[in-house]
Amino acid sequence: MIALQQISITTIVYLTTIVAVAYYATRRREQGRSIVANPHVYSLTLAVYCSSWTYYGSVGRAATSGLDFLTIYLGPTLVCFSWWFFLRKIILISKKENIVSIADFISSRYGKSNYLGMIVTLFAVLGIVPYIALQLKAIAYTFNLLGELPEVSSSPLHELIPQIPHFIDTAFIVAIFLSLFCILFGAMRLDSTERHEGLMAAIALESIVKLIAFLAVGIFVTYGMFNGFTDIFGQFTNLYPEKEHLLLIPSECGSGARWFTMTFMSMMAIMFLPRQFHAMVIENSDHHHIRTAMWAFPAYMFLLNLFVLPIALGGIITFNGDTSLADYFVLSMPLASGQQSLAILVFIGGFSAAAGMVMLESVASSTMILNNLAMPIILRCNLKKSDISSLLLNIKRIAIVSVIFLGYFYYRTLGTSEALINIGLISFMAATQFAPALLGGLYWERANHRGTAIGLIMGFFVWIYTLIIPTFVDAGWLPLSVILEGPFGLEWLRPTALFYLNSLDMWSHSLFWTLFFNVGSFLAFSIATTPTSSEVSQAQRFVQVATWKEPQHQHTRISKAPTLMEFVNLMSKFIGEKQANTAIASYLGDREIDEKGSLSEHEIPNLKLFTEKTLAASVGAAAARIIIENYLSARGSKMEDVFNIFGTVSLSRKASREQLSVLYEAAHAVSSGADLGSIFESILDLLYHQFRFDLCAIRIYNEETNILELRNFRGIDTEFLSHANREINEETCIGTTYVLNKVILANDSDCIDKPLSMEIIRREGIKSFAHAPITVEGQPIGVLSSYSRYAKGIYTDEFIELYKNLAAQIGIAWRNANQTAQLIKASEHEKELRIAESIQLGLLPDKMPQLPGVDIAAICVPAKQVGGDYYDFIVQPPNLDIVIADVSGHNIGAALLMAEARTFIQARAQQLPSSQAILDVLNRFMHDDLTKAELFITMFYLQYNSDKQQISYANAGHNHPLILRKGSKTFEELDTEGLILGIINDVTFEQRHCPLNTGDLLMLYTDGIIEAENNLEEMFGMEQLKSAILENADLSAQEIIDNTMSLARMFQGRRHFNDDVTIVVLKIDNTINP
């Protein structure tokens, strides 16, 4: 007897080592120096295939039923032949599509079908729960065997702490340990690649340990207890000649079939058991590793099986022919020979085999449960939370624990019965059911989701019927009569002899019937039903993975497309912010970003695909598709075709060359850049000539009249024209087409039900016609019609496709034209403003006049959009004339008028005697032009005579200039009678004079400064202007302007003014000498 403490401590030390290795591998991966991304480690992880069922069960099978245990390993060896082509293809596809589980693979292949993923997940979990039970039993049983404890319902803890509840047995503790470990390395975070290097490192280590342990016990038995192979075989044949069938394959009826069946099942199991698929495909870091695994994995299996027969036969000899405990010969032989350390090593090996399988299987299952079962429900609940990644992670953890504990409860309910014996093979048969869906999906484009779903369901139903029902009968849950006489006495329904097929063994029988129904429905329904369009594209991606390339140009665009950041936010919600950012960074790494920092329109569909794939890596393909589609449809975004010159139209491949050429020419016309009218004409021409219609017409909806107006036509006679417009209602076929936004056609015009249309059609003698809505962004804007007076039945489905495409191209042309018009309008407006601005700025003096005793400064800040200010100086010593003006308009016209005024003033000022005269003449001169342009000018004209130190001035409705006398705190405002220029011809302008002495300050301005507004709609106003001048009165003219401007800017809280701001400051200062 080995002390419990010794076993427990060894186990715990071993577990700690595994955790340490797994942790180390995780760290190494984070550092970018993965130890798992290695072909030999990859091969070792595949050896998770050899579970405790292999470890203990092979010997058991060899000791009881003979050589057929070898088929479980010969099958996979044979499959390895195909890996370089077959497995590599699966891996390539999975990498390309970010596949995360076998359920995901199948659902993704068949149009990302969600329910298919559910079916696969349910069956996969159903199929492996008993298998997990078997592993738990193996660990618990061997532990108890080592410690010589009663078999079940007992645990080391009961020895130590007797008051522990009864249900806590060894298997329970093992289950808890394994759950924790799986969560630790399988569900620490949601990985966007679903690769768990820590877990895989642990599994590789376990594979090494179980091989070493088994080889050790094999060598011990063969060469320690016996004298090599020949000795064992010799003793066995001498002692038990009646058991020589163990060394043969009984050739009587059915055995050949059974041998083949088991080989075949194991061939399928190695590929399609969820854990194998996970280890082989999902955790694969480089598909070149297959090359090593192809021989290394079979070699591993060979070594592991080399001593199975010696141990089995040796066990029979040692235990005197008793095979009741043959399943545990591996452990009981060293125990029987008192080799305690070896026994512990064997136990650890068996523990490794079982634990590895449970861990990987539960992680693989939890991924499927999360993505294919939980995710659709979560999506339906439409959670508003911004980040549900932690919720997803917890669901995954719960799924892991649930799967392991389902196994545990299965073990507790069925564990003591003989029902566990065949569980490995039952699971194999379940995995075999995935074969048609996967193989067919990989090599047969026509295979579709209906065929697959029905095939899978049929297969699993028959699987349950032919394998699980007999198990229940064995367990005593069902009466034996079900097997012997059939349910309800229906003999042809006997589970092990379905339809009277009783010449086969249980396995061959089940394999035949499951595959018969599975493959049969798969083929039949795939052929009978048509695949959906998304399925067709997925099928091509999968079947032609090597040759399939992303199309060079995306021919789709997304209307109301989300921005880059919105996509990132969407991803963050499901995979967490950090991962989303990393993903998007890698995506953007090699892509062009336009100057606005956003992606160009043709990148958006790529980004959508990328987002979908990234999400698929976390939540599975089907759920990712639903997420993206819901998101886009919630925004009102739509994928829509873009018609480029190559006409990417979804016509069937059968479309005739003639039809394709029509589309090509139509697309050519649309992209020609011609005006809308000629594009419409060209498309109608095409229809009219190519298909010999009698009448073709385009009607466009007119919003103002609420009528579909005839826009362009071909072949319609003038009489028809007079009543060609249609109202928007369902009275006529055309109106209905528009209202319902769908094609309406009549292959025989006698069969239409609209009296109004009937009347027109009778009158025109039309035999058949078709109307297709012309749409922009999915909304109808008009109707494309074609009529024939001679032929009935010309509108085939195929033609209607073409016809719809033509209508869509007209819509595109319409949209393009409208966009162009808007652009031109915008750019013209912009251009005009630029011209106006440059004219305006050109009018302003480029330097200040230099006069002795006068300090002059001026500024004119044109507003961004509007403006018509102007100031000017005319120097004719001793006179200095100052003009300040504002034109009411803000366009080129206003600028030109201002130029006109300036030219006039510059030319005439010197001849005219006074300000008053200048304004009067200018008003008469400009009146007609201003009236025509519906503009007016306010102007203040001021003359300063430096000799007399006097100003004379006249005003045409302009803001009153201010004078601040030396030493004064109050302002004088200058105003005279007059009227703005351009209202009436005959205006009497008054002129006034006043002195302007040394130290006086004069400011002229336009309304822009006093009407500067802040956010509260308060204006800068006269008072603030005055106090600004007062504060700065001692400074130079330029400084006064600068400080006033910055005060005004501070007041309004922004730099740009809404209107032009012009200020002219004049300071009389005798100290100034230019």
Place this chain on the structure above:
Amino acid sequence: MIVSMEEHGKIVALTIQEERLDAHNSNELKVQLLNLFEEGKVNIIIDLSPVRFIDSSGLGALVSGFKNASSRDGGLKLCGLQTQVKSMFELTRLHRVFEIFPATEEALASF
């Protein structure tokens, strides 16, 4: 821009229901007035009582209306000017051009 309209026989009384009559909405007023003229409605009263602020563009629209009405033998009269608006008219001396009344009733009576 919001403009309410009442017809009193041959006379149309418009009320500008905006606080501001500036570059942003004066063009609309201009177009609206032109439409009225085309319908033959040339006697117009514009009530500016809700208008708190008018700039040169606003004045421009009124002037254009005024000129068009005059050339069609009609008239465009104003009423209800707030202080600030009134000062704008005084500044430009346009109060000499337009007939300005305290309220619509007086304006109506003047036709």
Place this chain on the structure above:
Amino acid sequence: MSNESTTQQRQIWLIFFFLGIVMLNFPFLQIFNRVETIFGIPILVLYLLCGWPLSIVIIFIFTKTIQCEDCDKHPPED
């Protein structure tokens, strides 16, 4: 990897694959399904324990002959 050599490889593979299935199945196994021993080891056991490693060796040789452009970038891992 040129298409031609891929196709040829694929064909060789298929042949070996089916050969393996045939040789490790009935009725072929029946040849060795006799109560006889060679060097003290039952003939069927000997056949399987030799045939199995033999097929592994064949796979091993094949993986070494995979000539492809890929392999220039990925030197043989072993």
